[in-house]
Amino acid sequence: RSMATTARRSLRIGLVPADGIGREVIPAAKKALEAVGSDIPKLEFHDLLAGFELFTRTGTALPDETIRILREESDCALFGAVSSPSRKVAGYSSPIVALRKELDLYANIRPVKSVGANPGGKPVDLVVVRENTECLYVKQETIVPSETGREARATRLITERASRRIGKMAFEIALQRARKQVTIIHKSNVLSVTDGLFRETIRAVPRLPEVGGKYDNVRLEEQIVDSAVYRLFREPEIYDVMVAPNLYGDILSDAAAALVGSLGLVPSINAGEHFVMGEPVHGSAPDIEGKGIANPLAAIRSAALMLRHLGYQKGGDRIDAAVNQVIEEGEVLTPDLGGRSSTDEVVEAVLKKI
Amino acid sequence: RSMATTARRSLRIGLVPADGIGREVIPAAKKALEAVGSDIPKLEFHDLLAGFELFTRTGTALPDETIRILREESDCALFGAVSSPSRKVAGYSSPIVALRKELDLYANIRPVKSVGANPGGKPVDLVVVRENTECLYVKQETIVPSETGREARATRLITERASRRIGKMAFEIALQRARKQVTIIHKSNVLSVTDGLFRETIRAVPRLPEVGGKYDNVRLEEQIVDSAVYRLFREPEIYDVMVAPNLYGDILSDAAAALVGSLGLVPSINAGEHFVMGEPVHGSAPDIEGKGIANPLAAIRSAALMLRHLGYQKGGDRIDAAVNQVIEEGEVLTPDLGGRSSTDEVVEAVLKKI
Numbered sequence: 001r002s003m004a005t006t007a008r009r010s011l012r013i014g015l016v017p018a019d020g021i022g023r024e025v026i027p028a029a030k031k032a033l034e035a036v037g038s039d040i041p042k043l044e045f046h047d048l049l050a051g052f053e054l055f056t057r058t059g060t061a062l063p064d065e066t067i068r069i070l071r072e073e074s075d076c077a078l079f080g081a082v083s084s085p086s087r088k089v090a091g092y093s094s095p096i097v098a099l100r101k102e103l104d105l106y107a108n109i110r111p112v113k114s115v116g117a118n119p120g121g122k123p124v125d126l127v128v129v130r131e132n133t134e135c136l137y138v139k140q141e142t143i144v145p146s147e148t149g150r151e152a153r154a155t156r157l158i159t160e161r162a163s164r165r166i167g168k169m170a171f172e173i174a175l176q177r178a179r180k181q182v183t184i185i186h187k188s189n190v191l192s193v194t195d196g197l198f199r200e201t202i203r204a205v206p207r208l209p210e211v212g213g214k215y216d217n218v219r220l221e222e223q224i225v226d227s228a229v230y231r232l233f234r235e236p237e238i239y240d241v242m243v244a245p246n247l248y249g250d251i252l253s254d255a256a257a258a259l260v261g262s263l264g265l266v267p268s269i270n271a272g273e274h275f276v277m278g279e280p281v282h283g284s285a286p287d288i289e290g291k292g293i294a295n296p297l298a299a300i301r302s303a304a305l306m307l308r309h310l311g312y313q314k315g316g317d318r319i320d321a322a323v324n325q326v327i328e329e330g331e332v333l334t335p336d337l338g339g340r341s342s343t344d345e346v347v348e349a350v351l352k353k354i
Numbered sequence: 355r356s357m358a359t360t361a362r363r364s365l366r367i368g369l370v371p372a373d374g375i376g377r378e379v380i381p382a383a384k385k386a387l388e389a390v391g392s393d394i395p396k397l398e399f400h401d402l403l404a405g406f407e408l409f410t411r412t413g414t415a416l417p418d419e420t421i422r423i424l425r426e427e428s429d430c431a432l433f434g435a436v437s438s439p440s441r442k443v444a445g446y447s448s449p450i451v452a453l454r455k456e457l458d459l460y461a462n463i464r465p466v467k468s469v470g471a472n473p474g475g476k477p478v479d480l481v482v483v484r485e486n487t488e489c490l491y492v493k494q495e496t497i498v499p500s501e502t503g504r505e506a507r508a509t510r511l512i513t514e515r516a517s518r519r520i521g522k523m524a525f526e527i528a529l530q531r532a533r534k535q536v537t538i539i540h541k542s543n544v545l546s547v548t549d550g551l552f553r554e555t556i557r558a559v560p561r562l563p564e565v566g567g568k569y570d571n572v573r574l575e576e577q578i579v580d581s582a583v584y585r586l587f588r589e590p591e592i593y594d595v596m597v598a599p600n601l602y603g604d605i606l607s608d609a610a611a612a613l614v615g616s617l618g619l620v621p622s623i624n625a626g627e628h629f630v631m632g633e634p635v636h637g638s639a640p641d642i643e644g645k646g647i648a649n650p651l652a653a654i655r656s657a658a659l660m661l662r663h664l665g666y667q668k669g670g671d672r673i674d675a676a677v678n679q680v681i682e683e684g685e686v687l688t689p690d691l692g693g694r695s696s697t698d699e700v701v702e703a704v705l706k707k708i
């Protein structure tokens with residue numbers, strides 16, 4: 001799961017806060033990274049632009065310069081959140097979806113784990129492994145007039161190649177976990193061809209010659225997406241690693257976040273062969289933007305997840321341990337978790353414990 | 355919302371138990387209908403075949419004769435549940451999806467309401483109004499070889515016509531409820547064309563000339579599907595009527611069912627201009643098939659919903675009141691609700707109260 005660590009002199013991190021509370025939580029994650037000190041290389045940061053707000057000012061949601069610096073001068077990145085226009089805006093397209101594709105960050109890895117006694121109910125400890133480049137996110141859409149009104153069509157693309165690589169990633173992650181179970185999420189009772197291919201390709205992963213039997217001890221399960229969401233709420237303990245096409249993964253990770261009390265706790269990384277980008281699962285939260293009360297923990301955890309993916313296990317673990325302590329003590333929490341503290345106060349509390 | 359009731363001498367009901375526990379709960383719903391007696395017309399039943407089990411025996415999942423009798427000799431129907439093959443089976447296609455299309459049952463109406471103190475948490479009282487004929491359910495899929503492996507594509511169809519009629523249905527239902535609120539569920543931040551059309555068409559419904567301002571007091575909200583699922587779990591009280599494209603509606607209704615304690619409680623109707631078919635939201639439940647412990651309440655409630663849709667308000671209400679009493683008393687419940695009673699015992703308890 002982690003990218004080969006050739007000893008690095010320095011770690012170059014692109015910071016893309018983008019919109020809304022992204023601008024409040026990315027600086028928090030930066031501070032957490034800086035606090036780690038000796039367990040990771042010297043850090044270099046690039047401040048980069050993207051987002052809907054940028055688009056409304058400049059006509060560009062994702063400047064070429066941002067992509068270039070990420071590609072050529074960064075080892076990894078942290079992305080904040082993007083606002084969605086409340087109506088279709090000509091020429092605007094989500095920069096996060098574009099970045100995932102541009103950098104071929106094919107796996108969106110979203111661990112959801114409750115800390116201590118879960119206020120949301122039963123303990124939860126699962127990872128959503130979401131395919132991140134295709135499904136309905138290829139955004140091939142058309143619209144034509146007809147006698148009865150307009151007709152719009154979107155293409156849902158599922159390839160064997162992308163299904164296989166996300167399947168391998170899911171098995172790889174399962175191998176590192178205690179339960180060692182992969183559940184394929186699909187809707188092949190309706191989408192027998194596309195989801196049929198997804199499911200069949202992933203089922204075949206353990207028998208691939210290049211895998212050489214290393215997943216033989218991973219249990220393989222499957223669930224139809226609608227009943228997967230139902231069971232997620234009633235029996236979250238049945239899941240370990242859930243691997244899903246893009247859109248189901250999008251929905252499932254929000255659903256799982258509800259179980260641990262707040263989207264403000266759930267981190268993710270967008271991972272490719274050569275690049276990794278941390279990103280909190282929450283959105284830009286226009287309702288609380290600028291109030292200084294955004295929960296920084298999802299972004300901080302995303303930084304930790306990114307470090308571990310790069311091979312800096314110890315650095316990542318130190319950040320996570322600090323975050324978990326702050327949650328368990330329950331004294332310095334933002335309002336989404338029932339607390340009264342500000343973003344800054346939570347960051348301070350975490351930094352003290354790193 | 356209800357179909358014009360021209361005084362009927364008799365009500366002709368097609369019964370399609372199909373697979374698994376469908377065969378246990380449809381007879382239960384039939385008994386409940388028979389118990390209503392004087393508030394509805396004389397009942398005539400047609401026993402009809404469909405399902406995956408039928409397919410494995412005869413090569414046909416949905417016989418022409420079933421469709422013909424529903425079309426020509428029935429006023430309405432009750433459908434049980436279908437099993438999904440665990441692998442793609444050549445020539446098999448889901449009969450429920452086919453029936454919805456064949457009979458143009460364009461609205462799948464799924465009320466989810468907790469009774470008494472909700473064991474699942476906060477009280478829930480919402481209706482999922484799911485478009486029932488298009489989206490990815492058009493099942494237009496292709497698969498082609500490529501240099502890097504097979505590539506499969508599915509078409510997601512969203513038309514103005516279908517979006518408008520499901521939108522009208524949602525407003526019509528909202529008008530009859532206390533809260534009078536419609537929330538459009540979409541993902542137009544990614545699917546700006548297809549979901550853009552869905553959203554825009556429904557937003558325009560209150561201003562249609564033929565509507566004549568009758569929805570002016572209905573509040574219109576919207577939510578992106580992923581955060582809609584998140585908020586559904588955390589704040590179910592924010593929803594009244596949720597209107598969604600087919601697949602989101604499928605997932606949302608299972609998610610909402612989790613909030614009221616069991617899929618075994620949630621009814622639905624598939625409604626068209628000229629026909630209505632009740633259908634419990636649960637599946638064929640192969641794990642408990644034949645054990646006599648399937649929860650019959652979703653099927654019984656589906657029969658009540660169907661009666662009300664046909665204009666037999668009083669008959670429907672009597673069934674629902676009986677079901678609610680049985681749930682509130684909590685003494686005769688199937689295992690999915692934490693009880694120890696059999697299907698038959700629950701049916702008996704309901705019949706006594708009708």
Ligand SMILES: CC(C)[C@H](C(=O)O)[C@@H](O)C(=O)O
Pocket residue numbers: 082094096097250281543544580
């Ligand atoms: C903002 C949106 C395009 C994005 C997605 O759908 O992937 C978000 O919901 C996410 O989960 O990262």
Ligand SMILES: CC(C)[C@H](C(=O)O)[C@@H](O)C(=O)O
Pocket residue numbers: 189190226436448450451604635
């Ligand atoms: C069985 C399946 C085809 C069906 C659907 O996806 O519509 C079911 O999940 C439902 O909700 O009625």
